[in-house]
Amino acid sequence: MDQADLETYQVQLSQVELALSADPDNAELAHLRSELKELIDLTKTALAQAEVASNTKAESSRKTTSATPAHTWSAGDECLAKYSGDGTWYPARITGVGGSAENRIYTVIFKGYNSTEQAKSSDLKPLPPNYHQTAASNKRKLTQQEEDEREKKKKKNEKKLETRAAKAKEQNAKQASWQKFAKKAEKKGVQIAGVSGTSIFKTPDNPLGKVGVTGSGRGMTEVTPMGKHKFAATDDET
CATH class of the missing domain: 2.30.30.140 (SH3 type barrels.)
Structure with missing residues (x-):
């Protein structure tokens, strides 16, 4: 029961009383008027009790809130x-x-x-x-702005991966081209250090051999010995 029900009963009672004024001897209308009056009294009592209970609950809640200390928050919580x-x-x-x-x-x-x-x-x-x-x-x-930002980062990462893949593909192509060139050179008898299994720093099988450029056919570069400079005496010093 609420206030709307009470108002409905009161309107119905006024209509019944109006009908009884035109037909005072109508027993059915008289009985209906009696029931409506009783129903209105019960509704008023119920509403009054509900209001008291609501006020009591609000007062209790207010006391509990005031008695409970506010939570103290700190950075990192x-x-x-x-x-x-x-x-x-x-x-x-x-x-x-x-x-x-x-x-x-x-x-x-x-x-x-x-x-x-x-x-x-x-x-x-x-x-x-x-x-x-x-x-x-x-x-x-996510908000629309956050969705756009996430999509932007996703596309940026995809572009980075594509760039890395393209560079790796280019590097592999250069490596394959160089290996192809080295094999052709080896077939022609030209030895390329580091490719045909030889190294410019490899020690020759001949114990008297010297380390040099593989396949150059030339010996080691001669180094001119360094000596002390001798000053010649002049006439002024005598």
Whole structure:
């Protein structure tokens, strides 16, 4: 029963009384009027009791709230924060604390997102014990800006991979071309150091041999010995 029901009963009673004024001896209308009056009295009593109960509950809640100290938050704490975009609570981490002691302002970052927001104490509450299980179902949808940013990063990474693949392909082509050239040179009797299995630093099989350029046919470069300079005496010094 509510106030709307009470008003409906009162309208019906007025209609019945109007009908009785035209037909006072109608027993059925008289009985209906009696029932409506009784129903109206019961509704008024129920509404009064509900109002008293509501006031008592509100007073009890107010006392409980005033008796419970406000939660103290610090940077690094995990909590549930209300997202201004849709008014829903999501897991977040506090990254900064500002404002005055009476009006704290917290900077929070939502888990799984790069967006940060400024929140009041009323926009924060402790994490529930089972929030790890419910976090996935409460994950909010990305905004259009966040979707665009994610897509942009994805395309950028794909472009990097394509560039690396193209460079690797080019390098492989150059390597294959060089190996092909080396094989042709080897068939013609030209030995290329480092390709045909020889090295310019390889020690010759001949114990009297010297290390030199493989296949050059020339000996080691002669080195001119260095000596001390001798000054010749002049007539001025005698």
